[in-house]
Amino acid sequence: MDTKQRILDEALTLFSEKGYANVFVGEIADRVGIKAPSLYKHFKSKQAIFDAIIEEMHRRFLEQAKLLNIQGNNPKADAEIYKRLSEEELVGLGINLFLYQLHDDYTRRTRKMLTIEQFHHKDLADTYMRQYMDDPMFYFMSLLNQAVDQGVLQTDNVEVMTLQFYAPFYLLMTVCDRDPEREPESIRILKEHILQFNKLYGRTV
Amino acid sequence: MDTKQRILDEALTLFSEKGYANVFVGEIADRVGIKAPSLYKHFKSKQAIFDAIIEEMHRRFLEQAKLLNIQGNNPKADAEIYKRLSEEELVGLGINLFLYQLHDDYTRRTRKMLTIEQFHHKDLADTYMRQYMDDPMFYFMSLLNQAVDQGVLQTDNVEVMTLQFYAPFYLLMTVCDRDPEREPESIRILKEHILQFNKLYGRTV
DNA sequence: GTCTATAAGAAGATAGAC
DNA sequence: GTCTATCTTCTTATAGAC
Numbered sequence: 553m554d555t556k557q558r559i560l561d562e563a564l565t566l567f568s569e570k571g572y573a574n575v576f577v578g579e580i581a582d583r584v585g586i587k588a589p590s591l592y593k594h595f596k597s598k599q600a601i602f603d604a605i606i607e608e609m610h611r612r613f614l615e616q617a618k619l620l621n622i623q624g625n626n627p628k629a630d631a632e633i634y635k636r637l638s639e640e641e642l643v644g645l646g647i648n649l650f651l652y653q654l655h656d657d658y659t660r661r662t663r664k665m666l667t668i669e670q671f672h673h674k675d676l677a678d679t680y681m682r683q684y685m686d687d688p689m690f691y692f693m694s695l696l697n698q699a700v701d702q703g704v705l706q707t708d709n710v711e712v713m714t715l716q717f718y719a720p721f722y723l724l725m726t727v728c729d730r731d732p733e734r735e736p737e738s739i740r741i742l743k744e745h746i747l748q749f750n751k752l753y754g755r756t757v
Numbered sequence: 758m759d760t761k762q763r764i765l766d767e768a769l770t771l772f773s774e775k776g777y778a779n780v781f782v783g784e785i786a787d788r789v790g791i792k793a794p795s796l797y798k799h800f801k802s803k804q805a806i807f808d809a810i811i812e813e814m815h816r817r818f819l820e821q822a823k824l825l826n827i828q829g830n831n832p833k834a835d836a837e838i839y840k841r842l843s844e845e846e847l848v849g850l851g852i853n854l855f856l857y858q859l860h861d862d863y864t865r866r867t868r869k870m871l872t873i874e875q876f877h878h879k880d881l882a883d884t885y886m887r888q889y890m891d892d893p894m895f896y897f898m899s900l901l902n903q904a905v906d907q908g909v910l911q912t913d914n915v916e917v918m919t920l921q922f923y924a925p926f927y928l929l930m931t932v933c934d935r936d937p938e939r940e941p942e943s944i945r946i947l948k949e950h951i952l953q954f955n956k957l958y959g960r961t962v
Numbered sequence: 963g964t965c966t967a968t969a970a971g972a973a974g975a976t977a978g979a980c
Numbered sequence: 981g982t983c984t985a986t987c988t989t990c991t992t993a994t995a996g997a998c
Contacts, residue, residue, distance in 0.1 A: 569876060571776060571778065586963085587965060588991090588993085590965070597992080598991095668873055709949055719921075719927065719928040722928050741917060745921065753957075782973075783973080792982070794982080795981065
């Protein structure tokens with residue numbers, strides 16, 4: 553990785569742990585293994601480093617949202633998958649999605665940084681909301697809608713059904729972000745949630 | 758309100774909006790209507806102001822938790838209430854609880870401050886978790902446990918039931934903290950959630 | 963591109979008059 | 981208790997040699 557990218561990487565780590573204002577350029581430089589003034593050959597200011605991180609984050613999030621929308625625009629395929637999977641395989645998929653959010657380094661650090669900085673800049677709050685509320689809700693709603701259409705699940709209110717499916721994921725992710733030691737317990741209860749959800753909404757397979 | 762208390766009040770507002778590091782003592786003083794140096798007659802440092810806020814918050818949270826535990830230790834009474842309330846009254850109670858969390862000035866500001874500062878100090882993350890995860894989960898679990906014992910609701914997994922009841926409250930509170938304009942929509946869906954929850958778990962009254 | 967030395971400025975905190 | 985003036989320290993950023 554070249555120096556410029558390593559600066560962004562170390563800065564993201566520090567910003568996600570302490571917040572922008574509590575990180576000094578000297579700290580970033582230290583971690584990269586250079587002196588602070590050298591850093592200004594790559595970025596014109598501390599703010600420019602932050603801006604570059606945000607820009608890349610937006611790029612990656614947009615890419616990811618497009619992928620989800622492709623699947624979302626063709627949700628029959630996903631719903632078919634949902635229908636054909638055994639309960640255990642379904643639980644496995646949910647847990648994997650959950651663990652990806654928690655363990656993927658880039659995802660975890662940007663989520664923490666957004667959490668810290670969100671009240672400072674409205675656009676970051678918007679990004680947080682889209683990434684962790686609206687996009688997942690939209691994706692799961694398309695999926696569950698199809699499952700209902702095909703008679704795999706039963707409800708007259710898919711919106712609430714989707715909230716009841718996703719909200720536990722979100723709450724437990726919040727728990728694990730703050731205290732990783734509670735991950736095993738969270739995974740156990742998330743598994744039980746998925747099974748219970750299927751039972752409540754009448755999945756019989 | 759005396760000056761010392763007004764300093765704490767304005768500081769809490771600013772810390773909850775911008776985070777500790779982004780607030781200057783001059784700003785706090787301005788809002789109180791004094792000059793920065795005068796502030797040092799009341800507190801020995803900026804950190805001391807922050808510490809005093811945290812201390813008062815702990816005191817208040819502890820008080821509140823004790824009240825909930827008193828009800829929790831005598832959950833039969835609450836479960837009786839749950840049983841006797843009409844569905845509409847139940848929805849009303851849930852919405853009121855939700856709106857209190859959102860609209861009570863002190864609660865809203867401390868929650869925002871904890872959100873911003875939580876990764877900086879582990880003990881604040883712990884406080885956040887107790888206040889918004891463990892305490893509510895414990896309280897609702899006692900309540901729902903009794904409702905199950907009395908046959909008002911049916912399940913063999915009260916823990917998951919409690920998570921499925923509370924997680925939507927938490928998610929929608931997160932939404933409204935970041936974008937208050939989404940409050941009406943959130944209240945509507947929360948109502949539908951409570952009704953749906955009752956139906957799923959077999960409440961017949 | 964990296965370094966040392968240093969400028970420029972911001973913010974927390976103190977001194978001492980009133 | 982509040983003020984003005986000031987000190988101190990910390991941090992960002994630049995200058996200029998290598």
